[in-house]
Amino acid sequence: MGFRVFATCNIGDEALEILRQRGYELEIYPQADPPGKAVILKKVREGIDGLITTLRDPIDAEVFEAGKGTLKVVAQMAVGFDNINRADANRYGVPFTNTADVLTEATAEFAFFLMGAVARKLWPSERLVRENRWGAWHPFLPFLGDEVTGKTAAVIGTGRIGMGMIKKCTGFDMNILCYDPVFENEEFAGHIQEVMDMRHRYGLQKQATSIRYVRFGEALARGDFVSVHVPLLRAGESPTPTYHLFNDTTLRQMKPTAYLINTSRGPVVDEAALARAIKEHWIAGAALDVFEKEPLPADSPLRDAEIEDRCRIFHHFASGTKETRLSVDPNVGMAGRCVQALMDLLEGNYEGDRAKMPYVVNKEAF
Numbered sequence: 001m002g003f004r005v006f007a008t009c010n011i012g013d014e015a016l017e018i019l020r021q022r023g024y025e026l027e028i029y030p031q032a033d034p035p036g037k038a039v040i041l042k043k044v045r046e047g048i049d050g051l052i053t054t055l056r057d058p059i060d061a062e063v064f065e066a067g068k069g070t071l072k073v074v075a076q077m078a079v080g081f082d083n084i085n086r087a088d089a090n091r092y093g094v095p096f097t098n099t100a101d102v103l104t105e106a107t108a109e110f111a112f113f114l115m116g117a118v119a120r121k122l123w124p125s126e127r128l129v130r131e132n133r134w135g136a137w138h139p140f141l142p143f144l145g146d147e148v149t150g151k152t153a154a155v156i157g158t159g160r161i162g163m164g165m166i167k168k169c170t171g172f173d174m175n176i177l178c179y180d181p182v183f184e185n186e187e188f189a190g191h192i193q194e195v196m197d198m199r200h201r202y203g204l205q206k207q208a209t210s211i212r213y214v215r216f217g218e219a220l221a222r223g224d225f226v227s228v229h230v231p232l233l234r235a236g237e238s239p240t241p242t243y244h245l246f247n248d249t250t251l252r253q254m255k256p257t258a259y260l261i262n263t264s265r266g267p268v269v270d271e272a273a274l275a276r277a278i279k280e281h282w283i284a285g286a287a288l289d290v291f292e293k294e295p296l297p298a299d300s301p302l303r304d305a306e307i308e309d310r311c312r313i314f315h316h317f318a319s320g321t322k323e324t325r326l327s328v329d330p331n332v333g334m335a336g337r338c339v340q341a342l343m344d345l346l347e348g349n350y351e352g353d354r355a356k357m358p359y360v361v362n363k364e365a366f
């Protein structure tokens with residue numbers, strides 16, 4: 001169809017092949033590292049119709065200005081889009097899309113696994129074995145972990161991924177405290193309560209458990225695991241910004257036995273405060289998949305050897321399954337959804353009505 005598209009990275013050969021087969025003229029940035037703003041600006045100025053981005057690419061007024069009159073869509077391969085300036089996109093009337101839904105379960109299960117990884121000390125245990133320091137079996141030496149089953153999970157943000165996390169916690173007989181600054185999904189909570197009651201009635205879990213919405217302070221004060229599932233919103237972007245939601249003050253409100261789990265966005269947590277919180281035992285530990293600066297800088301306080309056993313760190317990997325990242329089915333994979341979103345816009349699906357296109361984020365602009 002002759003549409004010109006620049007992808008800031010290879011989002012998956014099979015998905016890109018769909019575009020090639022339809023006659024798109026495709027240029028893919030060849031390196032694994034992101035191209036940087038200057039390269040993006042150059043490509044956009046050259047008159048591309050569509051830009052495929054990931055969460056590493058800064059997209060703002062400068063980019064939209066460069067693409068004035070030509071750039072018709074920014075298709076982001078991620079559910080989060082804090083790298084895209086929404087107000088600027090709206091001002092320039094450029095729709096942008098994301099890949100919600102398809103990564104919900106992968107991300108939620110990763111958050112769930114992080115609870116076990118940090119609380120059951122999987123890393124210290126494996127290291128003991130690998131370094132040949134495994135002494136005789138002993139009832140409590142060299143260390144013990146904290147059990148996950150039956151504990152209280154405080155789920156901060158009950159959108160798609162938060163709800164996915166809650167479903168998984170339910171299978172581990174956990175009590176659930178929900179906090180969401182925007183929408184309290186009482187219908188979903190009611191359904192989970194019914195499942196909990198049924199599991200208890202049939203003897204599938206020993207203790208009766210409950211789920212309820214609470215204020216942020218109560219979630220912090222009572223959660224054994226506090227798992228973060230909010231978008232990154234900076235001051236001015238929302239009446240309820242989430243930047244540094246976890247800071248010196250709020251981390252001190254958590255129990256000294258509690259763990260913080262973050263699979264949302266790094267800047268939701270003040271990392272310097274978190275490193276202090278772990279080091280000074282305000283909390284038991286943390287497991288993080290996202291960071292204020294990615295990749296995590298060599299001098300990050302989170303790398304402090306003193307907190308290593310209680311601080312698990314991963315490479316922004318929560319959605320990183322083969323199915324979720326690469327499937328070309330737009331109902332299964334991020335790659336498939338990303339190219340479908342791009343095609344919807346460039347090929348004028350849904351009678352060209354951008355407000356009707358399911359993957360467009362900034363519908364308010366149309």
Ligand code: GLV
Nearest residue numbers: 077078079080319
């Ligand atoms: C990953 O962090 C995403 O937003 O998809």
